[in-house]
Amino acid sequence: MTQFGPAIRERRERLRRDDRRYSVRQVATRIGIEPAYLSKIERGEVAPPSEATTVRLAKELDQDPDVLLAMAGKVSGDLQEIIRKRPKLFAELIRQLKEAPDHAVLRVVREVRDGDW
Template identity: 70%
Template sequence: MTFGDHIREVREQRRRESTAFSVRQVAQRIEVEPAYLSKIERNLVPPPSERTIRRLAEELHEDPDVLLAMAGKVSLDLQEIIRRRPRRFAELLRQLREAPDPALSRLVREVRDGDW
């Protein structure tokens, strides 16, 4: 499914619950022209900027990282993380490419509890 198809599907789903999710109203809230949002949904233009994708994610209660990935983008904060230690993160990501989800969730950094 393309980025545009997904946005359209999610927005339409929400519009069935509330008219506040018409193309016009959503476009207004994320500060783009309704015609532009309509073109995005019909895959007539490439996916929008990261800023607009983040606004769409917030508006449609979607995960911004997932939407960015569907748009073929990597968020600026993730790019910055990789740029700071490119070798280590490249190595890490390649090693984890095939790791199952439970293994990935065990890699999450924990907040350390100390002596108090």
């Protein structure tokens, strides 16, 4: 699994090649944290930041928040809330899908989307 910090650094530096506004300092300022803190995050010197900060960072770097949160070892609060409202149901479903191949899960997603319930 790719580490959170390095992934961020790579992404930011890529963006920076075309746009000087993607420096540690400026990105940090835009998402409302200290530059030194972002630097440490990117080098993995500290643990990934809070969910809120991770999401702001994801948006800033035009990345999928759920993917970044996953790398940070977290699951989005809104997903957790959905699960908590019907814990038995969702726990069973998710454990059921643990070993299912991607295409099987996708099929379920599509079925539900087009479902006529």
